[in-house]
Amino acid sequence: LNDTGQLLTSFEPGAPAGAHGIPLCVPELRGREGDYLQECLETNMVSSVGPFVERFERQLAERTQRAYGVATCSGTAALHVALQIAGVRLDDEVLVSALSFIAPANAIRYVGARPVFMDAEPRFWQMDSGKTIEFLDKECIWRRGGLYNKSSGRRVGAILPVHILGHPVDLDPIIAAAQKYSIPLIEDAAEGLGSLYNGRPLGGLGDAGCLSFNGNKIITTGGGGMLVTENAAWAKEAKYLTTQAKDDPLEYIHNNVGYNYRLTNIQAALGCAQMEGLDQYVEAKRANAQAYKVCLTEVEGITTMPEAPWAFSAFWLYTVLVDENQYGESSRSLLKRLGAHGVQARPLWEPLHRSQAHAGSQNYRVEIADQIHARALSLPSSVGLTEAQRQRVVDLIRR
Numbered sequence: 001l002n003d004t005g006q007l008l009t010s011f012e013p014g015a016p017a018g019a020h021g022i023p024l025c026v027p028e029l030r031g032r033e034g035d036y037l038q039e040c041l042e043t044n045m046v047s048s049v050g051p052f053v054e055r056f057e058r059q060l061a062e063r064t065q066r067a068y069g070v071a072t073c074s075g076t077a078a079l080h081v082a083l084q085i086a087g088v089r090l091d092d093e094v095l096v097s098a099l100s101f102i103a104p105a106n107a108i109r110y111v112g113a114r115p116v117f118m119d120a121e122p123r124f125w126q127m128d129s130g131k132t133i134e135f136l137d138k139e140c141i142w143r144r145g146g147l148y149n150k151s152s153g154r155r156v157g158a159i160l161p162v163h164i165l166g167h168p169v170d171l172d173p174i175i176a177a178a179q180k181y182s183i184p185l186i187e188d189a190a191e192g193l194g195s196l197y198n199g200r201p202l203g204g205l206g207d208a209g210c211l212s213f214n215g216n217k218i219i220t221t222g223g224g225g226m227l228v229t230e231n232a233a234w235a236k237e238a239k240y241l242t243t244q245a246k247d248d249p250l251e252y253i254h255n256n257v258g259y260n261y262r263l264t265n266i267q268a269a270l271g272c273a274q275m276e277g278l279d280q281y282v283e284a285k286r287a288n289a290q291a292y293k294v295c296l297t298e299v300e301g302i303t304t305m306p307e308a309p310w311a312f313s314a315f316w317l318y319t320v321l322v323d324e325n326q327y328g329e330s331s332r333s334l335l336k337r338l339g340a341h342g343v344q345a346r347p348l349w350e351p352l353h354r355s356q357a358h359a360g361s362q363n364y365r366v367e368i369a370d371q372i373h374a375r376a377l378s379l380p381s382s383v384g385l386t387e388a389q390r391q392r393v394v395d396l397i398r399r
């Protein structure tokens, strides 16, 4: 439990927050979560049937300005099903961000396809739309009604940009390229609920958007995810696949291999309560980001977290870049020093083109992702982070 009695759900080895420490990112559960859970108990609807599931699906569809939401047991499950309904097949390739949590790359492998890793751009650290388009235009060729990678001979089955840390990818050029080549675009907006790109909500920009409600995300259901789409056939297919592909629920006839990817009514009840707090959480994260920026902007060797002119970022995890030469200490040394004082910071993910899990995968001119990875450090970013806690973090960084 932290100072305010919240359960810490996001401990990372190497940087334990400790009893009086400051955790990286913990949920805020002070709304109607308890009331709604009680309602599940009283109505005996604790499993996958119940009114909260549909209500939560409607809330997320509305929030992302899409017609349909299909709840899943995790964000990773949503990604898996999204790739399947988008028609990604065995031995296809999917273009995906190199600088990302591993889940989207794993989901690509679940459908038998292969990731091709795209670099990050240096300004906002997101998937580089210029390099992605260059790959499509120069490294691929149109034949047999599809776009094929010249070097591997494989079909490009989808493009999967990941909005990292709550900031949007510059998506319009990628959307245009995807349309030009008739390639489905699936957004991984797991870290971007509540963020906007040119005024439009993340998750609602591609052919399908995937969200996560894991414990450290902007809102949480304990664990859970959602696929949002404008496509009625896709939504129907997603519901079918995530509920064991039942063709006759009475006689248990299944004509396809489905999955048990359902979200329970209990989880959805938490989600409905969390959605009532979303605007307030985003506001708190943005205020936190602004305060960090003001305090750290003058520190030599520290680059504060950017926000593009076309972005409204929810600043999911406030992240800085540490220049070892200018700052006099590496990001990893600072990570350990913060940890020794009970402050839980975290590096970004190992760039996926270096991951053993995806060894042998192609990447296209990835270089910036490594540079960002070497220098980046995410700082405590809970909605409930107090001014005093933030000041402690800032003081340690300022020395």
Ligand SMILES: *Cc1c(COP(=O)(O)O)cnc(C)c1O
Residues within 6 Å of the ligand: 073, 074, 075, 076, 077, 100, 101, 103, 104, 162, 163, 188, 190, 191, 211, 212, 213, 214, 223, 224, 225
């Ligand atoms: C958290 C996350 C996921 C996976 O979500 P789960 O609900 O944990 O399965 C996918 N992509 C990104 C970018 C994430 O941060």
